[in-house]
Amino acid sequence: MTITSILVLALAVSWGADATAGHRDNAVILRRDCPDYTSYSAAKHPPYSDGSLNLPFQRPAQECRTFISPAVEQVIEDITSNIVDNDLAQLFRNAFPNTLDTTVRWHANSNNSTTDPSLSTKHKREDSQWQGPQTFVVTGDINAEWLRDSTNQLSGYQALAKQDPNLQSLILGAINTQAEFVIQSPYCNAFQPPPPSGLSPVTSSQKDTVHPEYDPSVVFECKYELDSLASFLALGTEFYENTGSTEFLTSRWYKALDTLLSVLDAQSQPTFNGQNQHVANQYTFQRQTNTGTETLNLDGVGNPLNGETGLIRSAFRPSDDATIFGFFIPPNAMMAVQLQKTATAIQAAGGHADLVSKLQQRGQKLQQAVWEHGVVHHAKYGRVFAFEVDGYGSQLLMDDANIPSLLSLPLLDFVDKNDTIYTNTRKMVLEKGGNPYYLVGSAFKGIGGPHIGLENAWPMSLLVQAMTSDSDSEIRECINLVRNSSLLGLVHESINVNDINKYTRSWFAWANSVFAQTILKIAAEKPYIIFGDGAEPYIL
Numbered sequence: 001m002t003i004t005s006i007l008v009l010a011l012a013v014s015w016g017a018d019a020t021a022g023h024r025d026n027a028v029i030l031r032r033d034c035p036d037y038t039s040y041s042a043a044k045h046p047p048y049s050d051g052s053l054n055l056p057f058q059r060p061a062q063e064c065r066t067f068i069s070p071a072v073e074q075v076i077e078d079i080t081s082n083i084v085d086n087d088l089a090q091l092f093r094n095a096f097p098n099t100l101d102t103t104v105r106w107h108a109n110s111n112n113s114t115t116d117p118s119l120s121t122k123h124k125r126e127d128s129q130w131q132g133p134q135t136f137v138v139t140g141d142i143n144a145e146w147l148r149d150s151t152n153q154l155s156g157y158q159a160l161a162k163q164d165p166n167l168q169s170l171i172l173g174a175i176n177t178q179a180e181f182v183i184q185s186p187y188c189n190a191f192q193p194p195p196p197s198g199l200s201p202v203t204s205s206q207k208d209t210v211h212p213e214y215d216p217s218v219v220f221e222c223k224y225e226l227d228s229l230a231s232f233l234a235l236g237t238e239f240y241e242n243t244g245s246t247e248f249l250t251s252r253w254y255k256a257l258d259t260l261l262s263v264l265d266a267q268s269q270p271t272f273n274g275q276n277q278h279v280a281n282q283y284t285f286q287r288q289t290n291t292g293t294e295t296l297n298l299d300g301v302g303n304p305l306n307g308e309t310g311l312i313r314s315a316f317r318p319s320d321d322a323t324i325f326g327f328f329i330p331p332n333a334m335m336a337v338q339l340q341k342t343a344t345a346i347q348a349a350g351g352h353a354d355l356v357s358k359l360q361q362r363g364q365k366l367q368q369a370v371w372e373h374g375v376v377h378h379a380k381y382g383r384v385f386a387f388e389v390d391g392y393g394s395q396l397l398m399d400d401a402n403i404p405s406l407l408s409l410p411l412l413d414f415v416d417k418n419d420t421i422y423t424n425t426r427k428m429v430l431e432k433g434g435n436p437y438y439l440v441g442s443a444f445k446g447i448g449g450p451h452i453g454l455e456n457a458w459p460m461s462l463l464v465q466a467m468t469s470d471s472d473s474e475i476r477e478c479i480n481l482v483r484n485s486s487l488l489g490l491v492h493e494s495i496n497v498n499d500i501n502k503y504t505r506s507w508f509a510w511a512n513s514v515f516a517q518t519i520l521k522i523a524a525e526k527p528y529i530i531f532g533d534g535a536e537p538y539i540l
């Protein structure tokens with residue numbers, strides 16, 4: 001094994017991990033005192049912000065943090081010393097490092113893996129799992145890694161990777177680890193700690209019947225979500241765009257890409273073949289549940305799809321709720337972009353020209369399919385993007401808070417935010433009359449979704465709204481709504497629209513990352529909003 005140093009992570013002991021299997025050192029003894037962050041984050045800790053909301057300081061004690069980056073600490077210092085609003089500053093102070101502070105359960109930094117003498121032949125290296133740096137990043141209060149969440153959790157640190165080699169190694173490790181997950185179970189959305197981490201897998205209480213079958217010691221949950229695979233690509237393309245490095249393009253990564261492409265092929269197949277005969281889908285999922293969105297009808301297949309669209313089916317959404325019509329537009333848009341960005345990275349690395357052009361073509365074809373089949377006419381809003389279609393003409397018009405969403409399409413680099421079809425769509429999804437999941441109450445408002453229910457809007461949707469807006473007043477309102485509803489000093493998953501004290505998840509790292517990214521975007525593009533009149537842009 002090429003792993004030369006293992007950081008057994010801070011909360012491992014209190015989280016019930018098997019410390020004896022990892023590398024014991026003195027630090028483990030110190031870490032026994034680290035509290036479980038699920039309960040820690042649900043209580044308020046000093047020092048308080050001294051703003052009108054008096055928000056608490058929620059970072060774990062230094063010795064309990066799971067990863068420390070001087071570059072990240074510097075940004076916290078720069079931003080918080082300049083933000084006028086003390087509450088907003090406190091929220092940034094807690095939120096920006098939240099993924100590093102609390103969710104890096106394992107990071108192995110193998111410095112020089114490819115020169116490991118035990119791997120003398122090329123062949124042997126190609127077949128070796130867990131080579132190079134590895135990083136396991138959990139979602140927060142559930143001790144498993146979601147491909148989508150972890151890509152987004154790390155996204156805000158990508159711009160700093162170049163100046164902090166340890167951070168670069170952390171992200172490179174996350175790409176390598178995701179590649180192993182994709183190779184092993186490409187249909188699955190959430191994963192267990194890698195075996196070399198020595199951390200114990202967590203047992204899921206769900207009773208699921210899934211094909212293809214998976215190993216529960218590797219997989220935490222196996223909902224097939226097209227955006228999970230697009231997130232795997234995005235983690236690499238963001239790394240390339242920010243660092244210029246193509247180090248992640250290893251033989252394991254190429255194997256993961258191959259695996260991913262074969263899933264895209266299988267999930268582009270129609271429900272009925274050219275002779276009108278039903279063709280079984282490679283993927284089926286059934287859960288014993290009384291919640292309709294947690295399982296798939298028609299024996300675990302989902303509703304029929306008409307094939308000749310060029311779109312790719314997704315069985316579930318980024319909320320982990322089942323799709324109604326499998327041609328779910330936001331992840332198709334994201335995948336179209338990511339295939340093309342991946343081609344660019346491979347080209348920069350001098351990779352196979354055939355592969356580069358194949359990826360470019362696939363991406364462009366998918367992009368055309370989204371414009372052709374994903375845009376529909378709405379009597380009130382005009383031409384808009386549908387949330388889901390089935391290729392028969394049926395369409396679902398709504399939006400869900402989770403990213404990728406319709407609202408987030410410009411952030412995914414799919415469409416310009418001034419594009420008329422996008423602006424029509426944006427108007428539709430941000431109105432009660434246009435989006436069944438736009439939720440408004442006496443205390444809070446925003447987009448929600450079926451995952452938590454009809455009284456809970458998600459702060460994440462307000463952050464995406466802020467990041468896709470040119471209007472200062474809209475940006476201010478969105479940020480202030482999130483600030484006002486983050487009374488534990490961290491961003492929640494969802495907030496009851498009539499009572500901000502009723503929330504879900506005190507420890508949801510992804511939402512904290514999206515908040516930090518929003519503040520950093522404002523700092524770069526409209527600094528006066530948070531730093532006051534005349535402030536200079538702050539650009540990472």
Ligand SMILES: *[C@@H]1O[C@H](CO)[C@@H](O)[C@H](O)[C@H]1NC(C)=O
Nearest residue numbers: 004111112113114115116117
């Ligand atoms: C790491 O690899 C480089 C060349 O790729 C080599 O010069 C260096 O000595 C190696 N370092 C270690 C610690 O193996």
Ligand SMILES: *[C@@H]1O[C@H](CO)[C@@H](O)[C@H](O)[C@H]1NC(C)=O
Nearest residue numbers: 109110111112165166168169
């Ligand atoms: C790798 O090792 C070299 C020499 O020991 C060190 O300078 C460098 O910072 C290390 N790189 C990472 C990513 O840890």
Ligand SMILES: *[C@@H]1O[C@H](CO)[C@@H](O)[C@H](O)[C@H]1NC(C)=O
Nearest residue numbers: 415416417418419469470471
């Ligand atoms: C988009 O529109 C706004 C106002 O309508 C304008 O200020 C901005 O420059 C436009 N952006 C692009 C990229 O065209």
Ligand SMILES: *[C@@H]1O[C@H](CO)[C@@H](O)[C@H](O)[C@H]1NC(C)=O
Nearest residue numbers: 052053476477478480481484
């Ligand atoms: C946030 O709360 C403050 C009071 O602390 C209030 O003045 C403001 O209107 C609220 N903002 C929003 C957008 O709800």
